[in-house]
Amino acid sequence: MMYRGYDVQEENNSIIINGVKDFNLYNTFECGQCFRWSGNIDGSYSGVAKGRAVRLHMTGDRLLIENCTLDDFKNIWFDYFDLGRDYSDLIKMISKDDIMKKAVGFGKGIRLLRQDIWEVLISFIISANNRIPMIKKVVAAISEILGDSIGFDGETFFAFPGVQDLAGSSADEISICKAGFRCKYIIEASRMVLNGDVDLGKLKDMDTADARNELCKLPGVGHKVADCTLLFSGAHYNVFPTDVWVKRVMEELYFNREASFREIQEFSVRYFGDLAGFAQQYLFFYARENKIGIR
DNA sequence: TTGCAGGGGTCAA
């Protein structure tokens, strides 16, 4: 059958999508936007999102999603993998100079996932002053103690816990997850979301600046975490999350001097406009994989 | 083996 421009087939609890362009699993899952996907030796990726566990195989323009029904594909994965977006168009638009052409060429096949905003929020609170392998471990541990278990292919996966699950817990209880000083932020932020002090569902319809300010009401959420939350949930794309890495990269590639966080963000959002978030992701991945900006 | 610096930020002083 055809679904929104793709040839889709269902067989053996799997979905095969033909005609998928610009989707490289490694580049997408290793570019720092997500923490719950892991690569297998055959190049496939397994992961959990939206309460489902799946395994993905990409061969040419053919995407195979194991453990997936047609309904799940339509209701969950189509949007999650941003399959409604034409990335060749997007790439043309952000290839504004030689630097971006290089970055985009290098990171070809990166897609910005439209992840669950609640999971992204908590994951990026954990990311503060932390490293990716650690963040992955902490998110996995929190899911294991508070999330629902999902069996797939003889393995047990764990869904990311819901708002109530975390809000009903305590900093002491989740301390075994090794989130350290971030434990209290996680619990307090969860309670505020549960109480409706911050309504995550409304952020998408708000002005980007307002949405960011709203998120910054939550403990453990500053400018950077707020921008990541907005970007990686697909709520707003005119943000340019600027951490020390992105700062160094921008200083080296664009400024040729030291620049402040504020200066870099303002320049980037002005220069890349509504697609700033995509530009950030390609630049960040390019720089990190090539060790650009390392002193 | 042991010890120490520092990490994709945020908060409080």
Next chain:
DNA sequence: TTGACCCCTGCA
């Protein structure tokens, strides 16, 4: 504007 912060890793 600056240091502390949990905990882990890398490296003397």
